[in-house]
Amino acid sequence: xxxxxxxxxxxxxxxxERPQLExxxxxxxxxxxxxxxxxxxxxxxxxxxxxxxxxxxxxxxxTTTEIEEAVNSVTSDLQKAIRTAxxxxxxxxxxxxxxxxPIETMPGVxxxxxxxxxxxxxxxxxxxSAPLFSTVLMLGIPxxxxxxxxxxxxxxxxxxxxxxxxxxxxxxxxxxxxxxxxGGAQAIAxxxxxxxxxxxxxxxxGPGNQYVTKAKQLVTEDGVAIDMPAxxxxxxxxxxxxxxxxxxxxxxxxxxxxxxxSQVILVVNNEKMIDPIQNEIKNQIQSLPRKTIAERxxxxxxxxxxxxxxxxxxxxxxxxxxHLIINTRNHEEIVSQITNAGSxxxxxxxxxxIGDYASGTNHTLPTNGYAKAFAGVALESFMKYITYQxxxxxxxxxxxPAVEQMADAEQLAGHKMAIRIRLESLNKK
Amino acid sequence: xxxxxxxxxxxxxxxxERPQLExxxxxxxxxxxxxxxxxxxxxxxxxxxxxxxxxxxxxxxxTTTEIEEAVNSVTSDLQKAIRTAxxxxxxxxxxxxxxxxPIETMPGVxxxxxxxxxxxxxxxxxxxSAPLFSTVLMLGIPxxxxxxxxxxxxxxxxxxxxxxxxxxxxxxxxxxxxxxxxGGAQAIAxxxxxxxxxxxxxxxxGPGNQYVTKAKQLVTEDGVAIDMPAxxxxxxxxxxxxxxxxxxxxxxxxxxxxxxxSQVILVVNNEKMIDPIQNEIKNQIQSLPRKTIAERxxxxxxxxxxxxxxxxxxxxxxxxxxHLIINTRNHEEIVSQITNAGSxxxxxxxxxxIGDYASGTNHTLPTNGYAKAFAGVALESFMKYITYQxxxxxxxxxxxPAVEQMADAEQLAGHKMAIRIRLESLNKK
Numbered sequence: 001x002x003x004x005x006x007x008x009x010x011x012x013x014x015x016x017e018r019p020q021l022e023x024x025x026x027x028x029x030x031x032x033x034x035x036x037x038x039x040x041x042x043x044x045x046x047x048x049x050x051x052x053x054x055x056x057x058x059x060x061x062x063t064t065t066e067i068e069e070a071v072n073s074v075t076s077d078l079q080k081a082i083r084t085a086x087x088x089x090x091x092x093x094x095x096x097x098x099x100x101x102p103i104e105t106m107p108g109v110x111x112x113x114x115x116x117x118x119x120x121x122x123x124x125x126x127x128x129s130a131p132l133f134s135t136v137l138m139l140g141i142p143x144x145x146x147x148x149x150x151x152x153x154x155x156x157x158x159x160x161x162x163x164x165x166x167x168x169x170x171x172x173x174x175x176x177x178x179x180x181x182x183g184g185a186q187a188i189a190x191x192x193x194x195x196x197x198x199x200x201x202x203x204x205x206g207p208g209n210q211y212v213t214k215a216k217q218l219v220t221e222d223g224v225a226i227d228m229p230a231x232x233x234x235x236x237x238x239x240x241x242x243x244x245x246x247x248x249x250x251x252x253x254x255x256x257x258x259x260x261x262s263q264v265i266l267v268v269n270n271e272k273m274i275d276p277i278q279n280e281i282k283n284q285i286q287s288l289p290r291k292t293i294a295e296r297x298x299x300x301x302x303x304x305x306x307x308x309x310x311x312x313x314x315x316x317x318x319x320x321x322x323h324l325i326i327n328t329r330n331h332e333e334i335v336s337q338i339t340n341a342g343s344x345x346x347x348x349x350x351x352x353x354i355g356d357y358a359s360g361t362n363h364t365l366p367t368n369g370y371a372k373a374f375a376g377v378a379l380e381s382f383m384k385y386i387t388y389q390x391x392x393x394x395x396x397x398x399x400x401p402a403v404e405q406m407a408d409a410e411q412l413a414g415h416k417m418a419i420r421i422r423l424e425s426l427n428k429k
Numbered sequence: 430x431x432x433x434x435x436x437x438x439x440x441x442x443x444x445x446e447r448p449q450l451e452x453x454x455x456x457x458x459x460x461x462x463x464x465x466x467x468x469x470x471x472x473x474x475x476x477x478x479x480x481x482x483x484x485x486x487x488x489x490x491x492t493t494t495e496i497e498e499a500v501n502s503v504t505s506d507l508q509k510a511i512r513t514a515x516x517x518x519x520x521x522x523x524x525x526x527x528x529x530x531p532i533e534t535m536p537g538v539x540x541x542x543x544x545x546x547x548x549x550x551x552x553x554x555x556x557x558s559a560p561l562f563s564t565v566l567m568l569g570i571p572x573x574x575x576x577x578x579x580x581x582x583x584x585x586x587x588x589x590x591x592x593x594x595x596x597x598x599x600x601x602x603x604x605x606x607x608x609x610x611x612g613g614a615q616a617i618a619x620x621x622x623x624x625x626x627x628x629x630x631x632x633x634x635g636p637g638n639q640y641v642t643k644a645k646q647l648v649t650e651d652g653v654a655i656d657m658p659a660x661x662x663x664x665x666x667x668x669x670x671x672x673x674x675x676x677x678x679x680x681x682x683x684x685x686x687x688x689x690x691s692q693v694i695l696v697v698n699n700e701k702m703i704d705p706i707q708n709e710i711k712n713q714i715q716s717l718p719r720k721t722i723a724e725r726x727x728x729x730x731x732x733x734x735x736x737x738x739x740x741x742x743x744x745x746x747x748x749x750x751x752h753l754i755i756n757t758r759n760h761e762e763i764v765s766q767i768t769n770a771g772s773x774x775x776x777x778x779x780x781x782x783i784g785d786y787a788s789g790t791n792h793t794l795p796t797n798g799y800a801k802a803f804a805g806v807a808l809e810s811f812m813k814y815i816t817y818q819x820x821x822x823x824x825x826x827x828x829x830p831a832v833e834q835m836a837d838a839e840q841l842a843g844h845k846m847a848i849r850i851r852l853e854s855l856n857k858k
Contacts, residue, residue: 119746414719422778
């Protein structure tokens with residue numbers, strides 16, 4: 001980790017920068033995949049799956065027999081753990097339901113909102129070395145709570161044409177039955193445009209590699225909504241001398257092991273803490289199977305000493321971390337001043353790992369500084385509001401003249417006429 | 430208007446299509462503007478303003494003297510009308526505030542959310558023939574209610590270098606003081622990247638022409654959030670023999686006058702209504718100053734006869750109109766089955782014009798079928814949620830083992846270690 005001691009504010013924009021990884025060829029390569037799927041549907045998806053996943057898939061949809069087999073192959077301990085996590089996630093997201101009452105903005109003018117589920121949504125779950133069944137819970141549970149009509153899931157097949165058992169178990173647990181063995185940009189294309197076997201959806205959720213992320217960004221040009229723009233995962237930990245240094249090191253490493261491009265930032269208020277924490281990292285990293293990945297991630301990571309607390313808070317808000325662990329004595333005081341973060345973990349016994357899996361909060365969060373304007377996935381990500389208004393004859397009489405004035409000033413005579421014709425009909429009464 | 434009688438479902442995708450207007454050169458032209466502003470800041474904005482708005486602007490920010498002069502030049506009738514509208518808009522949006530209470534998802538595991546204002550937002554208001562001061566209210570009021578730290582407004586200068594007085598009056602009324610005389614893609618670029626005189630913001634709101642829309646779409650690639658993707662404005666009216674045909678015609682025309690690319694759809698359940706409504710349109714259109722625009726918009730517009738009510742509702746949900754006027758006897762029954770629409774107007778005395786200006790609902794709404802996944806602008810568009818969790822020692826003991834199980838199954842040993850190290854410290858106690 002690189003160490004910066006009380007860096008002056010005019011250098012902060014460099015210290016809050018994320019690695020820019022987009023490769024030049026990506027845009028063209030992904031557009032090509034999207035176009036092929038759009039044009040040739042299932043046959044293009046089949047070809048691309050053979051090319052990228054090295055497996056020939058005839059029927060994309062996972063069968064009920066496959067799901068049953070998978071469910072039976074998951075150990076009862078893991079099943080129980082997944083059920084516990086699902087229960088917490090469901091409680092937290094169910095509490096996000098809102099009723100909106102009608103408002104009479106003036107006598108005779110009644111306005112209200114109703115949140116309505118997005119009818120068709122698609123969930124993407126990456127495969128590969130770490131099968132993210134936890135993300136099935138994080139996206140599937142709010143989709144089902146929202147009441148989305150059709151929830152489909154795409155995930156790449158392994159080299160034998162199978163889908164990870166824990167992914168299938170989690171999908172079945174949350175009530176998703178339409179699961180397709182398709183990965184990468186071709187999965188995003190299939191959900192965005194539809195094929196004979198994979199239905200078109202209105203909004204696509206889920207993490208993925210650079211190809212998946214680029215594909216999600218590009219399909220928005222065709223009017224398909226996505227959960228949020230995505231970048232590599234990141235954590236920022238604020239620590240002081242009340243922190244347990246081995247906890248801090250473990251939390252930094254649990255982020256670093258995600259990928260070489262993960263970012264790990266440690267903000268401390270005392271120089272003396274830096275060496276002990278670094279030593280803890282050196283010790284703990286030895287036991288990690290993903291040691292090489294974590295080591296590479298740490299090369300781009302930073303320790304920042306900010307002795308002034310106000311500066312430390314300002315720096316965190318400028319960085320806008322996806323995950324923020326506040327591991328200081330006065331964490332309650334600090335957290336009230338944090339305005340930009342995805343999810344915040346308070347105190348010594350709230351590691352990021354617990355939110356990643358099971359506390360109940362969502363782990364699909366804004367990276368790359370997007371927390372300045374975006375929130376993580378929540379129940380409302382699977383819904384949208386419709387607004388309504390009903391104006392009575394009295395309301396029209398009271399409000400109509402103001403609308404005429406404004407339409408006049410905006411030079412929209414047709415708008416004025418729509419009011420005038422009604423006011424005249426009321427005057428005749 | 431083109432007439433379609435009981436069209437079979439397999440033709441609906443054509444009937445719900447919007448005109449595709451994107452021109453080939455647009456992407457390159459707008460990228461060029463963005464790059465120039467990004468590289469040369471104010472001097473590029475100055476050059477582009479001279480090129481496109483034909484006026485040389487030295488100081489972009491509108492002075493307090495200019496604002497005072499504008500305020501004094503707005504007639505008291507119009508001031509009063511704007512205040513009435515602002516009051517309704519404020520009431521409706523203030524009612525959208527939400528408190529989120531902490532949830533104990535299991536003993537010792539507490540999760541909550543807090544909605545926090547987006548710190549820096551930018552509002553774009555088009556100039557030109559119709560100065561949309563109503564949009565200043567629709568975006569400025571929720572921005573201020575949300576508590577955004579910095580709210581700036583960009584709008585193009587006229588040929589004498591001035592900004593429309595009603596726009597300045599409305600901005601001052603809602604409390605926006607940083608107003609810049611910049612329009613087009615260069616305004617979006619200035620707000621996205623910042624210049625010496627125009628601050629960088631995190632989210633950009635507001636309507637605009639194709640250049641503005643394209644610029645908004647492109648800056649999202651650099652992590653700037655936008656309110657929503659935009660297309661030409663549109664209305665769909667459902668009418669039956671209880672409708673007042675001259676009201677229906679006036680409402681269709683008030684949408685058609687917006688622009689040649691406006692879309693106007695009329696869904697009727699009885700063939701006999703078509704001619705009388707068409708005749709009303711022919712009569713009323715004569716008096717419109719924007720008659721030519723409205724006539725051109727009507728060329729692409731459609732009357733659709735659907736005698737079966739279920740079909741009519743299914744068609745509306747498939748079209749997903751920005752504005753939906755339900756002008757039928759049983760509008761309460763129909764509205765409960767509408768799942769895709771931006772804003773809905775119920776009954777004979779709720780024309781779109783009243784929502785465009787003053788009922789209290791927001792007029793910044795999803796067009797182009799985006800209502801399938803997007804909502805209109807609301808208070809929460811200017812805020813984002815942060816999630817929090819605090820786990821006690823007891824909570825860690827109860828939940829930690831489940832997280833270890835899941836981390837193991839996802840092959841993330843670092844995540845498991847972050848739990849293990851804490852459970853071990855608790856066992857030692």
